[in-house]
Amino acid sequence: MARIAGATKESAIITTAKKYGGDAIIFLGSDSVVTGYTSWGWASGQSTEAYSGNYSRSTYGGTYSGNSFGYGTARTHAITETATRIAVIKYLD
Numbered sequence: 556m557a558r559i560a561g562a563t564k565e566s567a568i569i570t571t572a573k574k575y576g577g578d579a580i581i582f583l584g585s586d587s588v589v590t591g592y593t594s595w596g597w598a599s600g601q602s603t604e605a606y607s608g609n610y611s612r613s614t615y616g617g618t619y620s621g622n623s624f625g626y627g628t629a630r631t632h633a634i635t636e637t638a639t640r641i642a643v644i645k646y647l648d
Contacts, residue, residue: 568641577643585639596629 572580601624608617 572643576645578646579644581642583640583642585637587635587637589633590636591634592631593634594631596627598625598627600625
């Protein structure tokens with residue numbers, strides 16, 4: 556049984572089988588395994604602060620106010636490796 560390296564789509568498998576004299580193929584099965592993950596993300600935030608009030612030599616008073624917010628996103632994708640088992644059929648005349 557030989558491997559058809561790099562042939563992952565049905566059309567590529569059929570073309571390769573025909574190239575080596577095959578007349579038909581049968582898909583026997585397929586297995587996938589997660590080999591790793593890739594992730595990316597970003598975040599942003601902002602903060603503001605303000606003071607309002609009165610000052611004099613003997614008294615002071617005022618108000619501090621502020622607000623902040625933040626947001627972001629992240630994604631993770633699995634990296635998979637797939638092995639497909641096929642049988643190549645050669646019809647006899």
